[in-house]
Amino acid sequence: MWVEKFYLCSESLDEIAQLSVERSPNLIFLFGDTDTIASGRAPAGLFERFPLAAHLGCSTGTLVKGVDLHDDGLLIVLVGFESTRIALHCEPLADIDRSFPAGAALARKIAAPDLAGLFLLSSGLGVNGSALVEGIQSILGRKAVISGGLAGDGARFETTWISINGKPVEKAIAAIGFYGTSVRLAHGIAGGWSEFGPTRRVTKSAGSTLLELDHKPALDLYKRYLGDEATGLPASGLLFPLMIWDEANPDDAVVRTILSVDHDARSITLAGDIPEGWCAKLMRGTQESLVEGARQAAQHARTAMGDTKVDSELCLFVSCVGRRLLMGQSTEEEVDAVSEALGVATKIAGFYSYGEIAPQNVSEVCGLHNQTVTLTLLSEAA
């Protein structure tokens, strides 16, 4: 397997035609700012240049190239496999309630006896990420190896896009399936956030919309904690993620993050389900704890990959936009920490998302995560 990365800033997108690439890639990942992906011009040019490769990408507020972050432009990752078969499939996602069936329909297209895993990208808004993953698992099984994330739009939360073979699609899910015995996939996930304050009860919710905590409007609680920063909702809500858990299974707590708010209904919509009756606690993080979380994710991924001999290794880095908002200019420290833990030979590329998808470190069951760093190590046995 080989990997090459290119970054083009917004002013130099026309340089796609002049990219110096001597080999023909099978797979191209592309991550770009919302306008670049939405316009479709640069991705279409890239598809024209490499028409035989599968092109999959998404919009984001911040893209990750190595240890550098960029808030605009286009990141292009070219991957060539020696013996691994890949396939790109997509499915429309009309609205949030179609998340589960869309996931199931995509999984039916991608299923095969030698499927080793898949990398999934989804629209970042108007999606129930946990239902989407459950839909895929309903076809491929609970232990299906799924990673990826929800497209982003930085702190704007206006529109998100998936790029499929050069075309921008606003409401869709798409995945690359990796087939065969040569491909190597390993994952790591960590948060670094700490819970604080009293335990609350989800007293009213519907799907992924949280209406009340302890019989009080959920949005009021967020506004109270955010103070002046409440004007930045929904983005500023990511500074205080919500940890939720079923009282019967306190060890299986999940972290949810805000995707949108309804000021009239005083409700918030999260990236995944929030069942009524569950417990909830606010969380907060520090730069140091988030960086340490990223380091732990990388260490876990490195351990999970084992000592398989590989020619080249790509790390698909998907981190939550909430971490970017909290860490500001120090965000690069979490990428530095990942790079240090993985080793300089591993090529890092990725984006800041509205939701991350990866297997749990311990149970290895995939799910939607929020406010985390999730890493997918991709390589091919030599």
Place this chain on the structure above:
Amino acid sequence: MKARADLHPLLCRQLTKASGAKGELDTDRLLGLVSRAYQEKDADRQRTDRANELMAEELEEAVAASALQAARFKAALDNMTQGLCLFDNNGMLVVGNRRFQEIYGLSEMLCASGSSLEPLLSISPVMRVMEPRFRQHLIREHVSLDEQHSFVEQSWPDGRTLIVSRTWIVGGGYLDTIADITESRSAAARIAHLARHDALTDLANRFLLRERLQEMVRNAARNERCAIMCLDLDCK
């Protein structure tokens, strides 16, 4: 401009970002980046302070609400007509209401000390004045309640009649309730007497006569002999 190794990593990155392709430093851009970093730190500190303050407020409210709830719960327990005592899975007293304290003459302090049942009953001033064998019998009856014998009716030497009931709690421990039924037992006896005696003379009435005759008939069926003496109280 080349970043120096002794500088903070963030400043190094800012210098790199503010430097052109030929290494020339854009001072305005650098100042903007540095200023924004200070703003981010300030915002983070203010956010943390605010969160700490609100968290403390919420926890105080929760503690106050919890105290209020506990006070209401105690008031409800103390206004029960039955005595109630709850023991944990180690058999230690968790809570005993006011009526429980009154029945056994125990102080609130003794009930708060986390004692087990038998020592509590043994030091009960009400029971200590009883004849020792009778006291031991009552204590044993109460302490040995189990799932097969979950209640017992006790007649105390002071004339009181009590029913002690035990309920086992899921996860361990048990709840005893003690009801003083002296008055209801006395009322029942009084009603039974009224039913069998004339209200004016307090002499036995026909109902009691019929009961006794039926009893004699039953006895006669077992070949027991009986005699009837008829005494006319009419003095005319």
